[in-house]
Amino acid sequence: MMRLKLAIARALRVLTRRVGRRGGTTLPGRVLLRLDPRTIAVLGKRLERGSVVVSATNGKTTTSAMLAAVLERGGAEVVNNRAGSNMNWGVATALLDAGDAPGQIGLFEVDEAWLAPVARDLDPSLVLLSNLFRDQLDRYGELELLADRWAELVAERDGRSTFVLNADDPLVADLGRDRRRVVYFGVEDRSHSLESLEHASDSKRCRNCGHEYLYDAVYLGHLGRYRCPNCGRERPQPQVAADKVTLRGMSGSDVRITTPAGAIELSLPLPGLYNVYNALAATAAALELGASPAQVREALGEFAAAFGRVERLRVNGREVAILLVKNPAGANEVLRTLTLEDGALDLWIALNDGIADGRDISWIWDADFEVLAGRARHITCSGTRAEEMALRLKYAGVDGEIAVERDLARSLDSAVAGGNGAPLYALPTYTALLELRDLLADRGVARRWSD
Amino acid sequence: MATLRVCSLYPDLMNIYADRGNIAVLRARCEWRGLGFEHLASGLGEPLDPEAADFFYMGGGQDRDQVAVAEDMVETKREALHAAQDRDAVILAVCGGYQLLGSSYQLGDLALPGVGLVDLRTVREPGPRLIGNCAISSDLGSGPRIIAGFENHGGRTYLGEGEPPLGRVLNGFGNNGRDGFEGVHRGNTIGTYLHGPLLPKNIWLADRLIELALGIELEPLADDSLEEAAHMSARRAAGV
Known part of the structure; x- marks a missing residue:
């Protein structure tokens, strides 16, 4: 039965792409999920090297593309939803495109609100979570509710997935407390600290006790070095850290990343501290998946910007x-x-x-x-x-x-x-x-x- | 020259929908006319002086923050707010702030206390959040005008018998999606679900509220064409 459904979806894919324009990345997956809601679980099992999911409010497309570049440099066959089609139908379409060739690894960026259902279906070996910012409240609802749904997922998958988490985002870092396999990444260069939290900052209060966090350094939004003066919860120590960052305007940044596998001197062709975070996240995940520091340095050093x-x-x-x-x-x-x-x-x-x-x-x-x-x-x-x-x-x-x-x-x-x-x-x-x-x-x- | 003194209530907690846009507009409209502008704030546990401001503003917040604010407001600011209302200061409460103006707000199992400035109650009912662009017709003493904005609320608000709404819904949900009323308007106390940067979308309302707060009449500014175009853009989004 699945073969017939796949054939229908493939025919649709050919049609939509021939017509051109958008739709080729979503329609086949939508139809497939309609025909069989278990599509992602069934097709995901065909990936011999398992799968990785990436989510965040900001940077998930770039982070995923960076991670794909590093893995591909190591010879991996990466299946991913490159066009940023990151709802469940985008993942289904990518899985359809992948076919059943041996040796493939799935790498999917997933919309924050879709993370839990997609991860349940895919059973990923690694989950990379970067940040949660105020975004589209009309669609996602309050930030704290989104964080609660992520926390449920992480609890459910404890011991089955490795979690790569941003130590600098209290909403994300907190997900890893008392979990079995967690790798933290973060920025350790205080010369980039802002004078104060930006106006749009969220998550100013401790996830544990509700008291206001104290920040020693604020790098971006509510990302930084924080601790709760009431219950003592604080930013976990990152294993993968950018300890020297030089921003070169629009042309990019020089970053030294310390990792358990040694330091990486990275010349990143993308601008801004936000792309340093993307590179850090991709580095932490890539090393966890067996990439070498040299592979990371070379792939990210010549990384071309993702779509837009x-x-x-x-x-x-x-x-x-x-x-x-x-x-x-x-x-x-x-x-x-x-x-x-x-x-x-x-x-x-x-x-x-x-x-x-x-x-x-x-x-x-x-x-x-x-x-x-x-x-x-x-x-x-x-x-x-x-x-x-x-x-x-x-x-x-x-x-x-x-x-x-x-x-x-x-x-x-x-x-x-x-x-x-x-x-x-x-x-x-x-x-x-x-x-x-x-x-x-x-x-x-x-x-x-x-x- | 007169000075508009605006006091934001709990600005660090009740600011979820870019409420600072309202303050930015009030400030600019005053300064461009040569009026003074002062911005004060009163947060958790801080007393409120009803004489210190002519305009009290409160925005929306996340559920958890709203619980803390509701209790604090009843404890430390209720009397001052009633005194401010009695001296005809403008009190503008938007979204989450609006829900706390009445007698109570039912949030799940919690009954949050309100400060009782107006006669309304807010409850949670089964059904989806009420989300979308919204336009209402309202009269703030200068003839009927349109207010356009965006609403996003789980709570349903019901006004007490005879309590005047801010306006009639032209398009959207309003207080509860049923009775066609939006907001509340008693004297110079105004509550509305049209959240966040409401005044940038309705510059006429910003100017009118400055007039009410200071008890003066404002001269129009030389060039409000962009303001008028932005108002029409927000109305178009709301289908009016």
Whole structure:
């Protein structure tokens, strides 16, 4: 029976991809799950080397791509959902694509809300959890509830999975307490500490007793060195740690990572501390899966950006760098990294309110667009809620010229044309990124997203 | 020149939906007119001086934080809030804050106490959270206007007999998804489920609340075209 269902789904896959555009990464999996809800469990068993799942609010696509690059450098056959299709149907489609060749390992990024059901089906040998930030409250509900659901899953899988966890995120680190197989990663370079918690910080209170945490260092959002002065819970000591980090603006970072297998001097071609965290997470997981430090250094040293995550393209002769923004913590990191660049910035910000973006655009008032004040030359606002994005910038004190054009193609063209030789930084929300990708693919500037 | 003194209640706990957007707008609208602006805060265990501010603001929070806030508010701020209400200070409570204005809030097995500034009760009923863009028609003494925003609440709020709502639902759920009412509006005390950055989406409301808080009439600003466009964008999202 399963063979017939697979044949139907495969035929659909051929059809949707021939038609082109999106859908090829989701529709076959959706149909397959409809035909048989056990699809992921059944197909997952065909993976000879088992599977790994990666989840986080921010960075799961990049972290998964980094981990895949390291494993592939070691000769592994990696099955993954590369296009960021990270609900259960995306995983099902990837498993369908994989077939039953021997020696494969599954590596799946999974949406935070889908983590528990997908992990139950896949029975992964390793679960990598990086961070939980305020994101799409209309879809996920409160952060603490999401953390509770993760905690249930971790308790259930204790002894069956190794957990690779971010020591610097109290919501995530807490999941590993009293668990059998846990590897922690974290940042140990205090020169990157912010002066205080960012406005949008969550999880300021101890998961155990509710008292407010004290932070010695804050690196990003609520990530840092924390302890509870009431019950004594504190950040666990990371086994895989970035103890020397030099940020080189948009061009990348130099990072020394200490690990039980020795130190790794990494030259990372992706910018910002958030990508240092992604690299740390991928390193910790890769070493746990048997990769060597040299493999990590080489694969991450020449890592190319994942879909829309600091991707660089040329549009009408001008360099355009695409940086996905989707929630306050992620947007703050992107903005902070941009302000490391010299000179006045040209930006194109596309704010959509599709279901995959979160229908609620309140989050733009939590993100610190104030850092652009005095730093922007020209900003074009686009997307379904373009006017409200522009208003946010006005009240953030951004003094550059602000243009509003809801249509993506028209706004991009005028933003590109208004250039002064410097790159244009394109900051789309998720569905705006998909539209942008289609638009650029139609023009032959970028590859189709399912390629 | 007059100074608008705004006091945020529990700003570190009740800020889940970017409530600071409201404060940012109040500040800018005052400063651009040459009015003074002061921002104060009162948190857990801290007393509240009803004379120290003309505008008290409270946003939404996660369930766990809301429990702590409900108890503290009854204990340390109830009398001050009643005194502020009696002297016609503006009290704007949004989302989670709104639920605590009434007599009680039933959260699972817990009955949270309210400060009793208005006559309403909030309960949890079976059924999904009420989530989506929402638009209401409201009159704050300057004629009927539209308020557009986003609501996301599990609790259902019922107003007491004769207690005036903030407005009539044009599109969305409102207080409970049944009776067509949204929010509450008694004197200068306003509660609403249209959460987070409500004032950026409705600049007319920001200006009106400044007028009510200071007892003055404001001159329009020279260029509010972007503000008006943002308001229309929020209305379009809410289908109105």
